[in-house]
Amino acid sequence: MLLTYSILAESVKIRLHQKKISLLDYDESLEFIGEGRSAYVFRIRSTNKAIKVFFPDHVDIAREEAEIYEMLRGISYYPTLYESGRNYLVIDYIEGLTLFECLVQGIPITSDNIKEIDQALLLAKQKGLNPSDIHLRNIFITSEKEIKVIDVARFRQTKKCRQWNDLKSAFYRVYLKRFFPKKIPVSILNFIAALYKRKLIPM
Template sequence: MDCDPDAIARLVGNRRYTLEVKSIMDRSHINRLVESVRSELLPSLGIESVDPHDPVRVRHLPEPWRLLGAGNYAAVVYHPDYPDFVVKIYAPSRPGFEEEVEVYRRLGSHPAFSECLYAENGFLILKRLYGVTLYDCIHLGKRIPKQVIEDIDQALDYARKRGLYPHDIHGRNVMMYEGRGLVVDISDFLQEEKCSKWDDLKKAYYWFYRPILSPLGLRIPYFLLDVVRRNYRRWRRFASRLKPFFTGEIQRSH
């Protein structure tokens, strides 16, 4: 088939026009969601953080909003009329809102991360990520392919190149969707302190999960997963106390 430059120009023009119209429609959709957050959600929402080490408590959520999850500083909800977006709301007096907005600004658009579409006074509107956390995959006996781990690795490398510091990456903060890996929580990516949680999770994946657990297809009860998680935390605290003995920091301090 001969290439007609005018036909190509028309096709490119039509594609650009379609993208622009879609963008305008999305913006109008988001504007309506923002207004719903301001007028319906926030005035009736009851959210509090009793302990910074425990998830926030959502005491009241107006209809028809639905709770998706709660972290130590914020809760994530969605409206059935806007299923492709979520609203992340920080509890009063809890830090992290400005930092999270900055992280999303640096990340821009990447298939393994969500995107911040709007932010105002302690709440963010984010693109919704669908999937199952790796923590839940192990509970349900779902196989986690190697591609998921590689996708997350590549996403974290991308974040580092954008001047960020991937932090607090564990089984509940990463997801699998259609065999690909996603990173759910990026709120601590401005913390420069070294975090080994993802490296530790990868070791467990390659040394134990992939050769032993995955072929068996076992479902692991949540109580057992919680035991592993609590013991891991104790081990990390113990290892951090021993670190000065192996690095010579104690000797140098005298």
């Protein structure tokens, strides 16, 4: 029997204790694929869909992100939203690698990829959104070499976000240089990200 999305979301047992999140259990028809700052993400087995279940202290983000995905509906650079509930979203499962994973594995990122990401963000702006919090882990290059952007919950914030412009600047100024290594260890990438957050990298 195929379970409903709401029942699948309810099967995800999350413990919040002293601001620490733990994943306790989930239905066997779910395959755990990742953890973000506000949710766990699972692939629904035997489908091309993923379910994102938000932490108890972040359930308000579910509605916000669902509304933004609705605004982006029909734009191929973003996953399709199939259903949303109080604490979950069901969207396309994306087969591919994030830009972060491309850097770790040494898979080249091209100027065409960057131009496509620019186009994806431009189309969001044309919907009245303000694409924000764009980073290496929420941009995918799919197995068909297409660009997909996920985690759009902050696309309605009003303050200006420079993250994508700074990433793009680093791509053209540093990454494309012939001497620059195209394969970078996770520890180095995380260290660079920490320096960037502390505004210790001149851009």
